[in-house]
Amino acid sequence: MATYRLPVRTGQGGTTGAATWRDPAWRAAALDWASAHLARAGLVPAGEVEQPHVRAWSTAFRLPVRGGGSVWLKAVGPGSAQEPVLAEALGRWVPDRVLVPLAVDPERRLVLLPDGGRTLRQSGPDLSSWARMLQAYADLQVRLVPHAEAMVHAGVPDCRAERLPDLVDDLLADDEALLAGRPDGLRAADRAAVRASSGRFADDCRRLDGGGVPATLQHDDLHDANVFADGGAYRFFDWGDASVAHPFLSLLVTLRMAARALDLPDGDPALRRLRDAYLEPWSSFGTPAQLLEQCGAALRVAPLARALSWRRILRGVHPGERAEWAASVPGWTAEHLRPGPLSAVPA
Numbered sequence: 001m002a003t004y005r006l007p008v009r010t011g012q013g014g015t016t017g018a019a020t021w022r023d024p025a026w027r028a029a030a031l032d033w034a035s036a037h038l039a040r041a042g043l044v045p046a047g048e049v050e051q052p053h054v055r056a057w058s059t060a061f062r063l064p065v066r067g068g069g070s071v072w073l074k075a076v077g078p079g080s081a082q083e084p085v086l087a088e089a090l091g092r093w094v095p096d097r098v099l100v101p102l103a104v105d106p107e108r109r110l111v112l113l114p115d116g117g118r119t120l121r122q123s124g125p126d127l128s129s130w131a132r133m134l135q136a137y138a139d140l141q142v143r144l145v146p147h148a149e150a151m152v153h154a155g156v157p158d159c160r161a162e163r164l165p166d167l168v169d170d171l172l173a174d175d176e177a178l179l180a181g182r183p184d185g186l187r188a189a190d191r192a193a194v195r196a197s198s199g200r201f202a203d204d205c206r207r208l209d210g211g212g213v214p215a216t217l218q219h220d221d222l223h224d225a226n227v228f229a230d231g232g233a234y235r236f237f238d239w240g241d242a243s244v245a246h247p248f249l250s251l252l253v254t255l256r257m258a259a260r261a262l263d264l265p266d267g268d269p270a271l272r273r274l275r276d277a278y279l280e281p282w283s284s285f286g287t288p289a290q291l292l293e294q295c296g297a298a299l300r301v302a303p304l305a306r307a308l309s310w311r312r313i314l315r316g317v318h319p320g321e322r323a324e325w326a327a328s329v330p331g332w333t334a335e336h337l338r339p340g341p342l343s344a345v346p347a
Contacts, residue, residue, distance in 0.1 A: 016077040017318035021051070021059035030110060034063060034073045037103035037112050043071065056321040057313050058240055071102060072113045079316030080240030082156045084111040086217075087239060089154065093147055097140040099228070099237050116237060117230035121261070125224055127270055130258050131277035133227055136234035138281035141216045141247040148215050151244050157312060159245040159305055160215045161208035165201065168304050177311045177329045186330035193337055194304075201304070201336075204297040208246045211294045212286045218245040220309050223257035241309045248298035249305050251278060255341040271342055299340040307332035 020026055031049060038045060047064035057080060061073040076083050084104040088111075091100035102112040120133055144151075152158045159167065171177065172195055179185025219226070220241040228235040255271055264270050279291045286294065310328040317325075 014078060015316055015318045016075075017056045017321035018054050018059075019318060019321070020077075021054050021075065027051075030073065030075060030108070031061065031063075033105060033108070033110060034061070034071075034103075034112050038063070038065065038071065041102050056317040056325065070115050072115060074111050074113065076109045076111075076240050077313070077316040078109070079313035081106075081109055081316075082151075082154065082242070083239045084109055085154050086151065086156055086242065087111050087113070089147070089151070090144075090217075090239075094140055094143055096233070096235075097136065097143075098235055113237070116228035116235060118228065119225050120227040120229040120234070121224040123229045125229070125261065127262060127273065129229065130224070130262070131274055132232075133224075133229070133234045134254065134274055134278040135281055137219070137222060137227075137236060137250070138247070138278050140236060141218075141250075142281055145214045145216045148217075148244050151217060156217070157243040157309075159218070159243040159249075159308065161205045161246050161301070164205045164301065164305060165198065167308055168201065169198070171304070171308055171311060171329075171333065174311070177314075178333060179326060179330050184327045184330070186333050190334045190337060194333060197336070201301065204301050207297045208248075208294060208301065211297070212290065213247065213282060213294050214285070215244055216247050218243050218247055218249050220245075220250065220253065220306065222250050222254045224261055241313065243305075243309065245305065246294075246298055246301075247282075248295050249302045251275065251295065252299055252302035252306065252341065254278075259341065275342060296342075299342060300336075302340075303332050303335035303338075306335075 035045060044066040045063055046066040050062040051059060052062060053060035057077045059075050062070050063073060064070045084101075084106050087098070087101050088104045090098045099113045099116050102114060104111045120129065123129070125133075172191065175181075178191065180191075219236065219239065220243060221238065222236070226236065226238045228237065255274060258264070258274055259268070259271060262270065275295060279288075279295065282291055285291070307329050310325070310332060314322050314325060314329065
C-alpha cells in the first residue's frame with residue numbers, strides 16, 4: 001500500500017492577528033481562494049459570509065452554500081502553521097475521527113472544512129458522553145502512533161518527552177515570555193521554584209520516554225467545544241495547539257474542562273472514571289499500574305508543556321495584540337507548582 005508523505009509546512013514566518021483577519025484585502029483574497037475551491041467541489045455559495053470567530057491567532061468564516069448547509073474557512077497564525085497540513089493528513093489517516101478538508105493552502109495557512117454538526121458542548125454532555133469521547137480520542141491517538149515521525153517532519157511541534165527538559169530550560173530563560181518583573185508575570189519565587197524542580201521534572205520526562213507508551217499526536221486543548229458529536233460519533237478538530245508528544249499530556253486540559261462542564265468538585269471520583277475510560281484503549285502498552293504511573297507523570301509535566309504551546313502561539317501574534325493573552329505563559333508555568341486535577345482523587 002502506498003504511503004502518504006506529508007509536505008513540509010510553509011507559511012511559518014511573520015505575525016498575524018485580529019487586524020490581519022479584519023483587513024479587507026486579506027479577507028478578499030482568502031474568500032476568493034475559498035470560492036474557487038467551492039466551485040471545484042461543485043458547491044455554490046449562497047447568502048452572506050459570516051466571520052463568527054476572530055482571535056489573535058486564528059479566524060473562521062461560515063460560508064452558506066446552495067441547498068442548505070455551510071462550509072467553514074479557517075485561517076491560522078504562524079504559531080499554528082502546522083494545522084492545514086496536519087488537517088489534510090488526518091483526513092487521509094483517520095477520516096472517521098476528523099473533518100476531512102475540502103482544500104488546504106499551507107503557504108497562506110488556510111483550510112476549508114465541511115460543517116461538522118453539533119459539538120459535544122452543544123449536545124449537553126453528561127459523564128458518559130465525556131467518557132466515550134475520551135475513548136474515541138485515545139483510539140485516534142493509538143492509530144496515529146505510526147505517523148509520529150511524519151508529523152514531526154511536516155512541522156508539527158516536537159514536544160516528545162526527551163526534548164521537554166531542554167525546551168523548558170529555554171522557556172525559563174525567556175524574560176519576555178514570562179513577563180519578568182511585571183505584576184502579571186511569573187513571580188521570581190515561582191520561577192526559582194520551577195527551576196529547583198528541574199530534577200524531578202527531568203525524572204518524570206524519563207519515565208514518560210521509557211514507559212512503553214509511544215509518542216503520537218497530542219491535541220493540547222481538548223474539550224467539549226473541540227469535538228463534534230452528531231449521531232454518537234466523535235470527530236475532533238482545531239489542531240492549532242497540537243504537537244507530537246506523550247499522549248497522556250492531553251488529560252490536563254480535558255479533565256479540568258470536564259470538571260467545569262459537569263460541575264465536579266476537586267477530588268470527585270468521576271474524574272477517575274474519565275481517566276480510566278481514556279486509559280482503556282492503551283491497555284496493550286502497559287499494565288494498569290504502569291499506565292497509571294505514566295498518567296501521573298504526564299499530569300505533572302503537562303502544565304509546562306502547555307506554557308510552551310502558549311509561547312509558540314503568541315510568538316506568531318502581532319506584538320500589539322499579545323497583551324490580552326500574554327499572562328497565559330507565566331500562568332501555566334506557575335501551574336507546574338500547583339496540585340493537578342487528579343491530586344485529590346484516589347488511585
